[in-house]
Amino acid sequence: MPIKSLIDRIDAVLPQTQCTKCGYDGCRPYAAAIATDHEAINRCPPGGQAGIQALAALLHTPELALDTRCGEHQPLMLAVIDETHCIGCTLCIQACPVDAIVGANKLMHTVIPDRCTGCDLCVAPCPVDCIAMVPAKTEWTPDLAIVARQHHQQRQRRLSTLHPEPSSLAARTLANKAPLSVAANIDTAGRQQIIADALARARARRQKP
Numbered sequence: 001m002p003i004k005s006l007i008d009r010i011d012a013v014l015p016q017t018q019c020t021k022c023g024y025d026g027c028r029p030y031a032a033a034i035a036t037d038h039e040a041i042n043r044c045p046p047g048g049q050a051g052i053q054a055l056a057a058l059l060h061t062p063e064l065a066l067d068t069r070c071g072e073h074q075p076l077m078l079a080v081i082d083e084t085h086c087i088g089c090t091l092c093i094q095a096c097p098v099d100a101i102v103g104a105n106k107l108m109h110t111v112i113p114d115r116c117t118g119c120d121l122c123v124a125p126c127p128v129d130c131i132a133m134v135p136a137k138t139e140w141t142p143d144l145a146i147v148a149r150q151h152h153q154q155r156q157r158r159l160s161t162l163h164p165e166p167s168s169l170a171a172r173t174l175a176n177k178a179p180l181s182v183a184a185n186i187d188t189a190g191r192q193q194i195i196a197d198a199l200a201r202a203r204a205r206r207q208k209p
């Protein structure tokens with residue numbers, strides 16, 4: 001089978017949350033690694049055991065248990081922004097792989113629930129911890145995966161127009177710009193507080209087992 005169509009078929013089985021928990025920059029890069037580098041088929045927590053079974057059947061390879069070093073399989077969650085605390089820094093918009101967050105610089109941001117894949121990539125960058133993941137009360141479906149792939153591809157096309165370098169580098173470039181603009185828009189005390197809070201969160205994360 002041509003390698004591109006094998007990547008397509010593997011990608012079609014993956015959940016398309018674009019969460020990067022597999023260690024790759026989205027579902028398609030993981031699909032490419034499985035197809036070309038013999039990457040393990042058990043690195044996708046959102047897909048869970050059912051996803052691993054589907055990959056094993058597609059590739060005629062033994063089923064493996066989920067590699068929990070990548071994360072646990074969990075019910076679908078959605079991001080919710082506490083709009084009263086949002087400072088409009090735009091960091092979450094830049095982190096979201098499917099353009100599920102709307103807002104503008106220094107204005108309140110909000111999540112479009114129908115677009116959110118529950119990837120939680122917006123949570124860590126928020127400097128004021130005002131994004132929570134809450135149970136979605138619905139299940140992730142193949143139809144939602146198809147739509148999420150389209151949203152991710154639209155975003156990648158937009159980023160590649162703005163930055164002709166690879167999308168991951170473009171995302172990093174955009175992400176690196178934000179702290180500068182945030183810092184420019186906040187007074188010294190506010191800046192110091194944001195840095196102190198970020199350090200405290202980083203220390204707390206490091207202390208977790």
Ligand code: SF4
Nearest residue numbers: 019020022026027044
């Ligand atoms: S859903 Fe997340 S872990 Fe699974 S393949 Fe896509 S990016 Fe990787």
Ligand code: SF4
Nearest residue numbers: 096116117119120122
């Ligand atoms: S809003 Fe947050 S959790 Fe939802 S898709 Fe975007 S980055 Fe992921």
Ligand code: SF4
Nearest residue numbers: 086087089090092126
């Ligand atoms: S990262 Fe947090 S503070 Fe910044 S815009 Fe998003 S929700 Fe608001």
